Amino acid sequence: xxxxxxxxxxxxxxxxxxxxxxxxxxxxxxxxxxxxxxxxxxxxxxxxxxxxxxxxxxxxxxxxxxxxxxxxxxxxxxxxxxxxxxxxxxxxxxxxxxxxxxxxxxxxxxxxxxxxxxxxxxxxxxxxxxxxxxxxxxxxxxxxxxxxxxxxxxxxxxxxxxxxxxxxxxxxxxxxxxxxxxxxxxxxxxxxxxxxxxxxxxxxxxxxxxxxxxxxxxxxxxxxxxxxxxxxxxxxxxxxxxxxxxxxxxxxxxxxxxxxxxxxxxxxx
Numbered sequence: 568x569x570x571x572x573x574x575x576x577x578x579x580x581x582x583x584x585x586x587x588x589x590x591x592x593x594x595x596x597x598x599x600x601x602x603x604x605x606x607x608x609x610x611x612x613x614x615x616x617x618x619x620x621x622x623x624x625x626x627x628x629x630x631x632x633x634x635x636x637x638x639x640x641x642x643x644x645x646x647x648x649x650x651x652x653x654x655x656x657x658x659x660x661x662x663x664x665x666x667x668x669x670x671x672x673x674x675x676x677x678x679x680x681x682x683x684x685x686x687x688x689x690x691x692x693x694x695x696x697x698x699x700x701x702x703x704x705x706x707x708x709x710x711x712x713x714x715x716x717x718x719x720x721x722x723x724x725x726x727x728x729x730x731x732x733x734x735x736x737x738x739x740x741x742x743x744x745x746x747x748x749x750x751x752x753x754x755x756x757x758x759x760x761x762x763x764x765x766x767x768x769x770x771x772x773x774x775x776x777x778x779x780x781x782x783x784x785x786x787x788x789x790x791x792x793x794x795x796x797x798x799x800x801x802x803x804x805x806x807x808x809x810x811x812x813x814x815x816x817x818x819x820x821x822x823x824x825x826x827x828x829x830x831x832x833x834x835x836x
Contacts, residue, residue: 734763
């Protein structure tokens with residue numbers, strides 16, 4: 568960055584979080600840096616604010632899409648009001664609705680539902696996989712994204728989870744990205760990922776597990792048991808009882824996909 572003086576950055580959140588913790592990144596002159604685009608995974612709002620405190624206010628632009636949407640459907644406005652913690656609003660030619668996946672009916676504003684997208688950006692289909700294509704794109708041309716979102720009164724959308732990452736605890740839905748956002752404010756936590764594991768004592772219910780990569784700036788005395796208890800106590804103050812992780816796992820590094828997203832498939836294994 569010192570050598571080439573980039574004017575724009577495009578990263579997934581986990582890479583931005585790594586940069587935030589890097590002293591060299593903090594010390595660089597970011598005056599020539601314009602837009603920093605973030606996508607592909609949830610980006611905790613506190614981390615977004617921390618990034619902007621380094622690079623400058625109003626430079627972070629979060630958007631939402633997927634490969635099947637070629638690849639963008641919503642975006643914070645580049646020149647209008649950006650709202651940290653949201654992925655903005657639908658871009659041109661996007662017909663988007665948020666629905667109850669069980670009834671296929673739109674949910675009220677402010678309520679979570681699956682994001683469905685229609686428009687010229689929707690793929691034609693999965694190559695030589697007609698059945699998978701039929702399951703993904705309905706008869707009206709809407710792509711069922713598998714992402715859970717909430718739309719505000721002014722049309723800004725917040726992604727709360729993947730449907731497959733949602734954790735069910737005693738009938739309650741735990742949106743992992745919401746809890747991850749809260750836990751990321753704990754001073755010991757650099758990156759965190761939540762997954763559900765089957766509860767052997769309650770069929771159909773899951774146990775919330777938090778996997779934590781420590782903040783390198785955190786002064787840690789090595790008492791892992793005390794740290795885990797501290798994190799759970801913190802969660803109890805900030806989260807609903809069913810959202811609180813029952814188990815905390817401290818790991819040296821969270822597994823990442825080839826594009827830098829936390830790989831929850833590996834964690835589940």
